[in-house]
Amino acid sequence: MSKFNINDTVNAFSELGEQLVSPDAQLMQIIETERQYNAWFTPQSVMNAVKATGGMLNKPDLQLWLNRYNLAGHGHKKVGLVLAGNIPLVGFHDVLCVLATGNHALIKASSQDSRLITYVLNKLVQIDASYADKFSFVERLENFDAIIATGSNNTSRYFEYYFGKVPNIIRKNRNSIALLTGDETADQLAALGNDIFDYFGLGCRNVSKLLVPDGYIFNFFFESIEHFAPIIHHHKYNNNYDYNKSIYLVNRDEHLDNGFLMLKQDTRLTSPLAVLFYDTYTSLQQAEAYLLQQTENLQCIVTNTPLKTNNQVVAFGQSQHPQLWDYADGVDTMDFLSNL
Structure with a gap:
């Protein structure tokens, strides 16, 4: 897959979306057992998050979204991601943005939500093997070109101290x-x-x-x-x-x-x-x-x-069903990544 071929990106992620909307036996097992690791992650909550993510990854929206950006000639940067773990799959959109711009995601997953994101990305590799070397799960972030970190107002000060020298998006409480x-x-x-x-x-x-x-x-x-x-x-x-x-x-x-x-x-x-x-x-x-x-x-x-x-x-009832272009904190993650 070439990172400049939007159709390949759309096909891979829309296929992933379809598989999330109709979970297989392995994903159903994760959905049922997540509460053993995080008591807030009830089967209903995890199912809601999985299906909302799958629904977001539909072909028309992916095409509309990706065509807004000039992705040619960019990519190949290592982008460190500090993911939150307050709700299931909450960090997936940042990973998606990094991969869709042809960059490499260095993922520091939250201990609260590491199993789901690992499953979803392994599923992506099964769909399109070229993603196998586009992301890495890490315990410690190093050798990165840019950072996207999500945390609290307190941790944001820590993030700004450690990551302030590289291009960054640092999110606080909202x-x-x-x-x-x-x-x-x-x-x-x-x-x-x-x-x-x-x-x-x-x-x-x-x-x-x-x-x-x-x-x-x-x-x-x-x-x-x-x-x-x-x-x-x-x-x-x-x-x-x-x-x-x-x-x-x-x-x-x-x-x-x-x-x-x-x-x-x-x-x-x-x-x-x-x-x-x-x-x-x-x-x-x-x-x-x-x-x-x-x-x-x-x-x-x-x-x-x-x-x-x-x-x-x-509208009422829609706050937890963001679309691809509904960026956290109103900061256009794709614009940031495609201009690194």
Whole structure:
């Protein structure tokens, strides 16, 4: 395969996508057993991630995406990747970008999510053997030409210190927010439940805060997400729920509670697990001004309202189904890699 032949790249990754959408016995085994290594990676969560990744790798979108870039004459660089492990396959898009630009991926996988990414890349090699020497899993990153590292606000300072001398993309904490108007239907609010609860709320694309109009009554919202109640039976989620509830009760913090999710008015964006923060607005202009002010802290905004914003806006239920061109932190990874 020549790295300049977009059709070969499209064919290989679309075939991979089809195999992820219809998992074979080996992948089903991994999906079923991941929770032994990471209690958050339930079969349902892993299946959701595998199918979302497979759906993203469809032929029309791959062609549309790759044709945006001039990939001729580039490549052959060694790109170090520090992958996150908060949700299954969360680092795959970075690996895809490196391979699609003809570069070599030096992958430092998260211990939380190393088995899935290994399986997926081995499957890619079975589809197209020319990828066999295009990636390496490493314990320690060295001899790299560029870096893409994903971590927290704390680790980003460490990354900037160690990797600042080479071209880099260093990602920090981000959160997602939902803007409600009070006109949402039960179906829309039920779909918002997926944005909140998929992957137990551990992803940067999960909604951690609501922006609601002054005087908003939450009864209808709670009724619409009631079918997510079984989440409380997951022991780690339940531990977080109990812990945060006890703190709010001891401190006499005002909050709403439906038995599996607490709502608390708070100016912060990052809510604890099993808690959703909310803030109110008096006009859509005020809400837009707030969202613009938070641009650097937001991954995406979930709403059905047209907005003036610098962030990606998605419909209810779609935050965890990014498309190929929905780049983390709004930084065009392909543009960065194709111009190394």
